[in-house]
Amino acid sequence: MMLPASLLLAQCIAGALHAQNAPGYTHNDFGEVGLLQTPTARMADEGDLAFTATRTYxxxxxxxxxxxxxxMEAAFRYSAVSNRLYGPIGLSGHQSYKxxxxxxKVRLWDETRWWPAVAVGGRDIAGTGLFSSEYVVASKRFGPVxxxxxxxxxxxxxxxxxxSPLGWLYSGFDNRAGNTNQQGGEFNTLRYFRxxxxxxxGIEYQTPLDKLRLKVELDGNNYKHEALANNLRQRSPVNxxxxxxxxxxxxVTVGYERGDTVMATLSLHSNLAQHAEPKKTLDPAPEPLREVASTPVPAEGPAALxxxxxxxxxxxxxSRALGDNAGIDVSSIGRRGSELVIHGEQRSYFYPSRGVGRMSRVLxxxxxxxxxxxxxxxxxxGMPMVxxxxxxxxxxxxxxxxxxxxxxxxxxxxxxPAIQPEEVLYTKPPKKFDAGVALGYQQSLGGPNAFVLYQFSANxxxxxxxxxxxxxxxxxxVNLFNNYDxxxxxxxxxxxxxxxxxxxxLTTSxxxxxxxxxxGTHVLAPDLFGMAYAGMLESMYAGAGGEVLYRPYGERWALGVDMNWVRQRGFRQDFALRGYxxxxxxxxxxxxTGFHDVTLAMSVGRYLAKDYGATLDISREFSNGVRMGAYATLTNKSGTQTGEGSFDKGIYFSIPFDLLLPRSSTSRATFMWEPLLRDGGARLNRRYSLYEMTSDRDxxxxxxxxxxxAE
Structure with a gap:
């Protein structure tokens, strides 16, 4: 289920209010660590996530x-221009332009005793270019300033x-291309640093009052060259x-910009990498051990028998105790001399060590x-992993x-997984049938019909x-309510x-x-896994396909290949099919890579629009399972053929539900931001991935x- 960013932030904030000291960084109008209009060379703590809303007319x-x-700092935003309409009233009503x-932003080096921190960055580097900017900044702290x-x-x-100081290297740096990119979505390389x-x-001053800071900056924008012919008056360059x-x-920030305009900012921020899970009040208590002196032995129960x-x-x-208390769906139990082996799948506990500890108590x-x-x-x-x-x-x-x-x-x-002989002590058939009901939410942001299109459903x-x-x-x-009208x-x-x-x-049914x-899945050979599937594979496509993944144990790489024949489904998302x-x-x-737990996924192949290309996905996973990443796809179809957006791209973060809920869970909440949904570089949204299935091998x-x- 897709959760709004605001809900994820609220959950993270609620669990972290008491846990950490206040960070030293603050955010500017554009969500960057900075002053007001100006970024600084400072960075948030790694793993930080912030939502910032700013109003400056x-x-x-x-x-x-x-x-x-x-x-490295990354940000994405939606900007509303309140004195310009999105489009024709018949299409967008009175919605403001979005x-x-x-x-x-990348920090080149950190501050030392004698040298400042230095960073280089770009704003609006791959959009229409309304706020397209590049900068180099240095920051040095002297006491509270x-x-x-x-x-x-x-x-x-x-x-x-x-x-331009770069003009002496190449005369092309003396001139900058047009202010905006009407195609949108392309990297504006012809304008960078030109x-x-x-x-x-400027300065940021920590006042004697712990919670109060003063920001003063020199604004480099005179607002005489704003996009959309939206030039503004500036009485003073000091904000x-x-x-x-x-x-x-x-x-909360309140100030004065351009010498005559009030600004206000609300910033919510939490560190996901340091976020501690809430107390698991809905989990069963781990079984006490009879030999542990610090734990009273109960009069009844397993520890007393x-x-x-x-x-x-x-x-x-x-087997029932392992399922109820350790979250293990047991398939079989065996013995190798003085070693007892439990074969099964973890269904409840996100952290494998917690499930192993509870299993050890039960045994x-x-x-x-x-x-x-x-x-x-x-x-x-059914595939042995580790x-x-x-x-x-x-x-x-x-x-x-x-x-x-x-x-x-x-x-x-x-x-x-061992291949040595094992005495089988117990075999358990799988539970045949499972079913459940949950609430669902999906949304689309920034479209011409409305800024937020949403649907709540029962799934x-x-x-x-x-x-x-x-x-x-x-x-x-089943749709409950939406604004798809x-x-x-x-x-x-x-x-x-x-x-x-x-x-x-979305609107037909x-x-x-x-x-x-x-x-179906199968271990084809040691370290080689296979999967085949057929049916209604996703909301728009039916078909059949398969995947093979080679993932050597103990290695930091894997290689997978998938192939699928698909046919477009009918708009009602039943069993009807269309011609394509x-x-x-x-x-x-x-x-x-082993570098800050960064993983690269590099794909080449054929996409749904019969275009050929490559996708690069870069993600960072922290020790608590939180993941941050971005992807981009380029194909042999031009930006003109693809349309606005030019190529497929997105930014995402993923949080284990275990960090949000009072009950342990192996599931995740994922927020994906894709600026535009286009036909170029479109991938099949397969329900299962062998790389995710085999994650225990990491x-x-x-x-x-x-x-x-020990918990």
Whole structure:
């Protein structure tokens, strides 16, 4: 389910208010770490997420800022221009003009005792260019005062009182191309760092009042060259404002810009990488161990009963306990000498170490001392992934505080699935049928009909398992309420309409069936996994396809290939099909670079509009599972053929529900921002991905959260 950014921020803020000290950075009108109109060389803490809303007539900026790396800041925004209409009244009514833009700032080096921090960046680097600017800034702190000085080109430096200092390298830097890019969505490379420039800078002063800061800046824009013929009066180039820090997550700024215009900003920010999960009040309590002196032994329950040799254990009861308390859907149980092996899939706990710890408690309370090692052989849809093993005596010593976590690390192992002989003690058939109901939400931002088009729905899902490697699942969505009565716009396209007829898919029926497919998986060879599927694969396409993934255990790379024959579905999203069909597929190389946990996914192949091209996805995953990323797709179709937006691109962040809810969960909440939905570079939205299925083969999440084994 897609959640609005505001809901995710509210959840993160609520859990972090008491946890951390107030950050030293603040945000400017454009959501960048900075003063008012001016960015600084400062950066937020890595993992920071901020939502900033600013009003300075005639502009209202809604900004979402991400800090995926300590030296890189990214932001995207919607800007409303209140004195200009979006389009014809018959199409957009009286909706004000909306502009979408993307920013990027990179710190070249951090501040030292003698040298300032220096950063270079661009604003509106891939949009229509209404606010297109580039800059270089340096920031140095002296006690409570943080000084910033720099130079800006484009909109931010529109005063243009300095000839471009780059002109001596190449005369082309002396002149800047037109103010806006009517095509939109393209990188405005012909304007970067070109044309006259202006000095920018200012100070941020931490007043003696802890929560109050003063900002004063020199604005490099004289507002005489604004886009949309929207030139403004500027009585003074000096902007001034007071920022009040309500708490560590909320800032309010009020000030005066252009010498005669009041501005106001609300900034909500939280650090997702440092965000602690809420107390799991809805989870069952872990079973106490009888040998731990600090834990009272209950009069009843597993810890009070005698342990039994493996041949006498009630495996049905133990399997139920593993499911209820450790979240493990057991498929079988085996023995290798003094090692007891549980084969199964984790259904409840996002952090693998927490599930392993709970499993070890359950086993210790039921099995006699002939077993020294407890192993969980993790499976994903019937495919063995990895084995996590715990030395039983050391685990008991850890819970009794006789050893610390550092020593415990030497008694925990991760290995590829074993192929050695194993005595099978118990086999459990899979649960055949599952079903559930949930609320759903989807939205589209920044369209010509309305700034927000939304739908709330009731979603029913069901799964039938023929066996652990073969299953059917489906979903039915029932509209509860929406504002799709405003949705009349269909985007122009010179390509086959593989995505731009989304309006028809959203508005034709109140009851839809987004998914109805059968899926099978198989381990083809050690480290080689396969999957095949057929049915209604997504809301717009039906068909059949398959994927093969080679993912060597212990390596930081994987290689996958998928191939699919698809046919366009009817607008009602039932079993009807339309005439358009094609073959799509990609070869994808996944590389965990080991640099700040950055992963690259590089794909080449054929897309839905029968175009050929490549997609690059770059993401950063933090130790708690939070993920930030961006992607872009370029194909052999020109920007003119693709239309506004020029090429497919997006920014996203993903938060484990485990960080938001009082009950453990293996699911995620994902926010994806795609500026425009176009036909070029459109990919099939497959329900399952082998790379995601095999994520347990990446040991980082287990190792970085090993302390949760004791929870």
């Amino acid at each position: 005639p502009y209202t900026h809604y900004n979402l800022s991400l800090q995926p790396l300590p030296w 502009d979408k833009s993307i920013d990027l 943080d000084f910033t000085l720099g130079m800006a080109w484009g909109n931010m430096g529109a005063r243009g009182d300095i000839k 044309g006259p420039a202006a000095v920018i800078g 001034v404002a007071l920022l009040y820090r309500v708490n560590r997550n909320v800032d 005698p342990r039994k040799p493996p041949g006498q254990v009630d495996w049905d009861e133990l 210790d309370n039921r099995v006699d001392d002939s077993i020294d090692w407890f192993t969980l052989s993790s499976e994903a849809h 084995e996590d093993s715990v030395h039983r005596p050391r685990f008991v010593e850890l819970l009794d505080h006789r050893i610390d976590m550092q020593e415990m690390r030497r008694s925990v192992e991760q290995n590829p 029913g899902s069901a799964t039938y398992r023929f066996n652990r490697n073969l299953w059917w699942d489906g979903q039915v969505n 405003k949705f009349t716009y269909t985007a122009p396209s010179l390509l086959p309409r593989v995505r731009t007829n989304i309006r028809e898919y 109140d009851v839809t069936m987004p998914n109805f497919q059968i899926t 069909h094609t073959v799509v597929g990609n070869a994808t190389l996944y590389v965990n 040991s980082d999440l287990f190792e970085k959260n090993l302390e949760k084994i």
